[in-house]
Amino acid sequence: MLNIKDLKAEIDGKKILKGLNLEIKPGETHAIMGVNGSGKSTLANVLGGREEYEVTGGSVEFLGQNLLDLDPEERAREGLFLAFQYPVELPGVLISYFLRTAYNAIREHRGEAPMPVREFSKLIQEKAKLLELNPELLQRSVNEGFSGGEKKRNEIFQMALLEPKLCILDETDSGLDIDALQVVSSGVNTLREQDPERSFLVITHYQRLLNYIVPDYVHVMIDGRIVKSGGKELALELEEKGYSSFQQSLAS
């Protein structure tokens, strides 16, 4: 699915990723944990194709293609989805219109005809139920005036609609109360069950989220590199000992 080799990236001349390696196979769920500033979000943005980040070395292969050669919209159409840590507001742009444009762009990319408006409106109603998303939100502008929880739920809702092959969740748990966290997690878990080939990369600061979205692998990221990998129990170890123990072992 995704194969990252010795990835180096910087922003405004500041080196952030310093040789990162990661392989995700179809159907796997990986979690990356790390403190603020370790480069977790940079990794998500680089994979998404954000222009401000400059890749200075290494390679990323996604479904047999060189991911770094693709524009962000091409990556999305190929099935890479990034659930944002801070979803932006698009004032005046209705969610339903926004999503139909996205959905049909992906269909077009696959050589399929655009979905008629009525059929599409049925589809989003169904998907909204899955995320317990208030259907009234669909008549509003994208993320405008949404609470933090609504924004995150909207991200997972879009993920459910666009049915990507690889889902990257960038600190989806930040700012969520326990109820919202459960709803979001159960949405993600449904997506995992739906397609056994679908892969997930869950980026988080806290172990809490991983109680709900149980990963196959956990990686600890420090200073732009993955310093330790293991099973789900690694997250618990981290929770117990804290990141500092890893930092110290790295320094020594």
Next chain:
Amino acid sequence: MTSDTETLENFTQQEYKYGFTVDIEADELPVGLNEEIIAALSAKKDEPKFMLDWRLKAYRKWLEMKSPTWAFVDFEEIDYQSIKYYSAPKKKPELKSLDQVDPKLLETYERLGIPLEEQKRLAGVAVDAVFDSVSIATTYKEELKNAGVIFCSISEAIKEHPELVKKYLGSVVPYTDNYFATLNSAVFSDGTFVYVPKGVKCPLELSTYFRINAQNTGQFERTLIIADEDSSVSYLEGCTAPMRDENQLHAAVVELVALKGAQIKYSTIQNWYPGDKEGKGGIYNFVTKRGVAEENAKISWTQVETGSAITWKYPSCILKGDNSVGEFYSVAITNNKQQADTGTKMIHIGKNTKSTIISKGISAGNAQNSYRGLVKVLRGADNARNFSQCDSMLMGDRCGAHTFPYIEVDNPTAQIEHEATTSKIGEDQLFYCNQRGISTEDAIGMIVHGFCKEVLNELPMEFALEARQLLAISLEGSVG
């Protein structure tokens, strides 16, 4: 991998799609401006004496005036002696059907995407097409006539309805008003006249397409719309112009008279040639638009301004009668080297008068976009209320957005609210859209449309789609 910035640059480099000229023999006066030219112009149009006298008074006043310099625009001095003040397509018989129209003219309309044949079928839209200076074809006249609505060229109105013209022409924008309006009063070529009688709801949306064509012809439209007591009318003007090298002056005057209980909705879609990327050759659009609202009357201006090298335009409402209402909804887009200084004036005279201003300025490339607005509450205007919202959007870092709000209040019971925001089409927003599979082009269109929505919603339905397409074309613009 092409960057967003690159895509946006490509957008900016899109050429104006409607730039072409068609050869049509023009019956015209020599270049230059003096009393003889004005007399000849008036004679060519077969005008009654009161009209010539009015023109000459205006001309003499104009000679004493100076071109205004207060607007935030920059251009070379205009040589008024090098302009032709009259030009009419030569073959001009009385036309009863489109078959009689010069085929070349029809071709022009077709290339502009406004074939009259189709418009005839377009339900609910009556079209008075102004080609250069003289009205050529008027449709739907019968239906309007049955309702008692007069919808004709101003030249025709001067001859057929001199009493109405005499009474109202210059009643809102006097011939002494300002440099460009005074010039217009002296040399106006043609334009539209509308009269809606008492208690009549005009059964059709009225619409005029303007087009500047003959080389060197300044176009001086004069529009006069009178809505008699308790009547209502909706009017739309829209225009495109051919590409050319020298700047073209356009100094129009629009006067709206809304008598007791009347409502006038005036919408503009303006897409004149903005000049090339260096700003060369675009239209100078110096327009005076103003309406007077009597008791319980309402005047609503909606404009979508995307064209012209320079726009200098402040559609205004004089809220003279008690309980009268004024509205101004505006989208102004400037790209490349375009300059726009536009806004409105709301003058509250009557009691309980209300005004709303929603202005959306979008600036891209090296363009400068200014909102300039005046809200004035006179001493007798008890309980006057105004709400103003001026939002600017910047695309890239070489353009500018400016807001110049003036508020003058002489009555302590007035309530004035002013909100202003400036935003940038963010890389964040574009990336978010891209990450959902949406192309940068579609993303810009979507974000800009969302930004302008409150204004676009005010347009008559028939034209909403047209406006949306126009936004997309003009903003085949830039972000950085």
